[in-house]
Structure formats: C-alpha cells, structure tokens
Amino acid sequence: MPQKFSQTDRTIRSDFKQSFKTISEASHAPGIIYSDPEVFKMEKDRLFLNDWLLVGRLEELSNPGDYMTWTIAGEPIIITKTENHELKAFYNMCAHRGVQVADGQGNTKTFKCPYHGWVYDLSGKLLGAAYMERVEGFDPNxxxxxALPIDTWAGNIFISFNRNxxxxxxxxxxxxxxxxxxxxEACRLANKIELELDCNWKFVTENLMDMYHVGVLHAGSFxxxxxxxxEDVHLKARGEFYMQYSAGPPTPNAEPLLGxxxxLEDQPESYASTGFLAPNLTIFGRIDCVRIFTIWPQSAxxxxxxxxxxxxxxFFSFPEFTETLKVYRDYQIKVIEEDRTMIESLQRGVESRGFVPGRMSTLETPIHNYLQGYLNRMFPS
Known part of the structure; x- marks a missing residue:
C-alpha cells in the first residue's frame, strides 16, 4: 500500500530545506520535529515499528524460563528463553482481551493472564482457557x-515489529x-543503567554524536x-556513521582500572570508536570496555x-571487580547528568515562540548527516 503523506509531511519537508544544504551552509532542524505529537506518532510507525531494535543482552536471559518485558513506543512485549534454549518474542497481550500476561522480569514456567486465567507456555502456545470448552468453534491453536521476529548479534538481542x-x-x-x-560477544553485561530525560529522544541521539560540545560542557570530565x-568520520545512509578517535577510558582519571x-592489547590507552545505527542505537568502544546506548521515546x-x-x-574474576564497576557506573552517570542540563534546555528552547534554528558548525557533521537521513526516512519527497 502506498504511504500516505499529510500536510504535516509537506510542511516539515519544506521547513527542512536549510538542513539539506551542505554543512557549511546548513541550519539545524525546525523545532516541530522535537515537540509535535503528530510527528512522534509518525516516528513510531515509520521507524520504531519498522526497524530492528536492540532490547537486551543474552546474559539477561541465561536460563530456560527467564523473561523480561518491554514497552516500546507504547507496544508491550515479552522476550523469553524456552526449555529448548530458544529465544522468543511476543506481544505482551493475552489472546482473549489483550491484558498483559507478564510484568517486569524473572523466571517462570508459564505465562498466565491475571484477568481470566488463560495460560501460555514459553513458546507462546495456549495451554488452558477456563470455561471455553463450550464455546462453539473455539480453537486453542x-x-x-x-510472535515477533527475534535474532541476535554479538551477544545482543534484537526484535522487530515488522514481520517482513x-x-x-x-x-x-x-x-x-x-x-x-x-x-x-566475548564480553558480559556488568552495569545496566536506566534513566529518563525530559526531552525528545532525538536530542539524546544527537548529543551522543555531537563532537562540538565535548570540549566545552565536558571540559571538567573527559x-x-x-x-x-x-577524515576519520565515515558517514553512511539512514543518518548513520562510524568513527575512530582518541579518548581516555570512561573513568575519573582516564585510566583502564581493569586493564x-x-x-586490544596492541592499541594505545586512548583508543576509542563510536557508531550510530538507526533508529536509536549508539556504541562506544574504549580500550577497556564496550558501552551500548539505546534511546527510547516515551512521548514527544x-x-x-x-x-x-x-x-x-x-575481568569478572578480578579482585574488587564489583567495587570497580561502581566507579564506571558513577562516572557514567556524572557525564549523563552534565548532558541532561543542556539537552533538557534544548527541549525548552524549541518549544519557545522565539526559536529559530541556528546555523550548523562544521564540527556537527554527524548531526547534519543524521538529520538528512532522518528526514529522508520520515518525510520522503
């Protein structure tokens, strides 16, 4: 079915003309894409319900019966490991009336609807539905x-809402x-940090690729x-990019506390790399660890x-490993809190009547590429 385009599509496409110029002539994006509920709804349909999404690590589902639940762009899902060690993903909705059959994370043998008691096995099959035996034509099968598509790469679990x-x-x-x-794939999950920011999800994504602000906002940290x-920035389609650069390990004194x-023994301690995969995944490589960021829109x-x-x-067998992890965790939160002040201010800015998108710096090349990729996917001409 051909994709339908609204007046919002055409208006935003027109407003984006300045962002499509070369980096030396371009301006930032209009505020509507960071605050408008209609744009937020379109992002859900055109990006988050279309692409593959990283939702966890294999270590989080190490045993049969382990499960975790997510809500992605308003869609509830379950991810679990069956008795046969297969990964499965489902909509977290009973086939009777749509009530969620699981909450949080844990280990279970079955999923049971708390409303009318329908029971499902770990592969999603209906095992029992009380008082349905006399319902004419009812087929438990x-x-x-x-079910939803699910796959893995390098120890990371991905799902998609797009069955095609x-x-x-x-x-x-x-x-x-x-x-x-x-x-x-040779690493294990050590810290998992979850937090909320009062801003549009794209501001967080852009901030992670914004090299322009690092020497100013983070002058006292990294x-x-x-x-x-x-020349080390490699721009790609869909607004994606990859680059290698120099930066110390993510610790207070830029030292690899665990080696x-x-x-990467042949690399200097300043080794660093980063890359973005649409719509919401950023990876940072350092000499001592890998850090994965996923950004999830909760509202506009x-x-x-x-x-x-x-x-x-x-590393997990090293003495005082747990205590050392706390250093990495605390330092990560410190840097994020530095960013919070600015990206939440960005949100307030674009909602002001006085907001006019400013010119881009040539140091904002990844953001320039990201916005063009975003526009081409969201509002194609």
Missing amino acids: SCSLA ADPLEEFLGEFTKEFQSLRP GARFSWKE KMPW KLSKVVIYHLFPEE
Missing part, C-alpha cells in the same frame, strides 16, 4: 501469543565489521582528553535511556 523485515544481518550491514574488533580528525581488553518530550557496560569475561 489459533490463540497463541502473537530484512534479515538482521542485512539490516546491520557494515556495523558488524566496524565493531567486530571490540568482540562484544573533554580535555578527547580529539578526533574529520586493556585482551584483544520524554525519553528513556538504557546503557549497557560490557567487560571481557575474564
């Missing part, structure tokens, strides 16, 4: 939990090669050790950030 999605490997493309030297070259990752003006800190398996 047609009442399974609605391209294979995950095809969707990831060059992303897998760019980060294979970090070997995230900004003084941060350097990069324009280098074994497979509220975002949830989930951060995964991954360390090599062998």
Whole structure:
C-alpha cells in the first residue's frame, strides 16, 4: 500500500530545506520535529515499528524460563528463553482481551493472564482457557501469543515489529565489521543503567554524536582528553556513521582500572570508536570496555535511556571487580547528568515562540548527516 503523506509531511519537508544544504551552509532542524505529537506518532510507525531494535543482552536471559518485558513506543512485549534454549518474542497481550500476561522480569514456567486465567507456555502456545470448552468453534491453536521476529548479534538481542523485515544481518550491514574488533560477544553485561530525560529522544541521539560540545560542557570530565580528525568520520545512509578517535577510558582519571581488553592489547590507552545505527542505537568502544546506548521515546518530550557496560569475561574474576564497576557506573552517570542540563534546555528552547534554528558548525557533521537521513526516512519527497 502506498504511504500516505499529510500536510504535516509537506510542511516539515519544506521547513527542512536549510538542513539539506551542505554543512557549511546548513541550519539545524525546525523545532516541530522535537515537540509535535503528530510527528512522534509518525516516528513510531515509520521507524520504531519498522526497524530492528536492540532490547537486551543474552546474559539477561541465561536460563530456560527467564523473561523480561518491554514497552516500546507504547507496544508491550515479552522476550523469553524456552526449555529448548530458544529465544522468543511476543506481544505482551493475552489472546482473549489483550491484558498483559507478564510484568517486569524473572523466571517462570508459564505465562498466565491475571484477568481470566488463560495460560501460555514459553513458546507462546495456549495451554488452558477456563470455561471455553463450550464455546462453539473455539480453537486453542489459533490463540497463541502473537510472535515477533527475534535474532541476535554479538551477544545482543534484537526484535522487530515488522514481520517482513530484512534479515538482521542485512539490516546491520557494515556495523558488524566496524565493531567486530571490540568482540562484544566475548564480553558480559556488568552495569545496566536506566534513566529518563525530559526531552525528545532525538536530542539524546544527537548529543551522543555531537563532537562540538565535548570540549566545552565536558571540559571538567573527559573533554580535555578527547580529539578526533574529520577524515576519520565515515558517514553512511539512514543518518548513520562510524568513527575512530582518541579518548581516555570512561573513568575519573582516564585510566583502564581493569586493564586493556585482551584483544586490544596492541592499541594505545586512548583508543576509542563510536557508531550510530538507526533508529536509536549508539556504541562506544574504549580500550577497556564496550558501552551500548539505546534511546527510547516515551512521548514527544520524554525519553528513556538504557546503557549497557560490557567487560571481557575474564575481568569478572578480578579482585574488587564489583567495587570497580561502581566507579564506571558513577562516572557514567556524572557525564549523563552534565548532558541532561543542556539537552533538557534544548527541549525548552524549541518549544519557545522565539526559536529559530541556528546555523550548523562544521564540527556537527554527524548531526547534519543524521538529520538528512532522518528526514529522508520520515518525510520522503
């Protein structure tokens, strides 16, 4: 079915003309894309219900019966591991009236609807539905939990709401090669940080690729050790990019408190890389760890950030490992709180009648590319 376009589509496309100019002539995006509920709804349909999305790590579902629940752009899901060690993803909705059959995370043998008691096994099959035996034509085999595509890459779990999605490997493309030297599949989840920010999700995404602000806002944390070259920034379609640069480990004194990752022993302590995969995934590589950021829109003006800190398996047996992880966690939160002040101010700014998008700096090339990729996917001509 051809995609329908509203007056909002045409208006935004027109307002974006300045963002489509070359970086030396371009301006930032109009405020409507960061605050308008109609745009937020379109993002859900055109991006988040279409792409593959990283929702967790294999270590979070290590045993049969382990499960976790998510709400993504208003859509409730369950991810679980079956008795046969298969990963499954479903809409978290009973086939009877749509009540959620699981909450939070844990371990279970079955999922039971708390409203009318329908019971499902870990593969989503309906096992029992009380008082339905006399219902004419009722077929339990047609009442399974609605399954969703699920796959993994390098220890990371991805799901898609698009049952006709391209294979995950095809969707990831060059992303897998760019980060294979970090070997995230040989790492384990050490810290998982979740927080909310009072701003549009794109402001968080843009901030993670904004090299312009690092030396100013983060001058007292990691900004003084941060350097990069324009030729090391590789721009890609869909607004994606990859780059290698110099930065210390994510600790207060920029020291690898647990040592280098074994497979990066030949790299300097300043080794750093980052990349963005649409619509909401950013990876940061350092000499001692891998950090994964996923940004989840809760509303047009509220975002949830989930951060995964991954360390090599062998680090987990080090003395005082748990105490050291707290240093990494606390430092991460410090940096995020520095960013919070600015990106929440950005949100207030775009909602003002006086807001006019300013000119871009040539240091904002990744953001320039991101906005063009975003526009082409959201509001194609």
